[in-house]
Amino acid sequence: MTMRSMSGVLAFAALMALGGCSSTMVEPEHYSGFLPDYQRLKEEESASGAKVARWVDPSLNLSRYNSVYIEPSQFYPRPQPTDQISQNTLKDIAQYYDTALKRELGKVIRVVNSPAADSLVIRPAITAVSSSTEGLKPYEVIPIALVVAATTTAVGARDQEVQIATEAMFLDGGNSKLLAEVVRKGTGTALENKETALTVQNIKPVVDGWAQDLRLAYERLKPRQ
Structure with a gap:
């Protein structure tokens, strides 16, 4: 493999590296179990x-793939909706993740509706993250973890920080061989307080960043015509 190809492979595997300004690493104790092998991460x-x-x-060798099939994103483990995070919001988030990935990758590679032998298959999941702030108990493990931010408002209420995490695997469309795995998280737009309902707007910047970074990484390996 040439140095150019190797650098492209590494760039492609970087994936989803924008969105959120706090930690983008998921602690191993918070891995969801979605990926087949965490030991090699x-x-x-x-x-x-x-x-x-x-x-x-x-x-x-990404040059052998002429199309990409993006499986519908899933929640793993399956969440229980709450007053703050409704079932409709969870559905909207999954659909937006799909839309963002297809939008960005569609600019550089053909997106297909079913996998073929020459397809790169992306299997994304929105996964559970459990976080806590000093003196406070962690929220229940759900795909969108809300943690109390350190900053307080003028009226004394604390902002609610929104974190979303993803795990994704990349497979060969012909033989289902596992090609790559990635785990990361991001921080969305904070909620005013614990009574404020979450909407897909709170996480759009994070998801957009993941999808854009995936496209940019792919472009680095795209063969020049």
């Missing part, structure tokens, strides 16, 4: 400077 720095946990098959 290593902390790396992505092309845009964010820390991610990832693994890439050293023999990966």
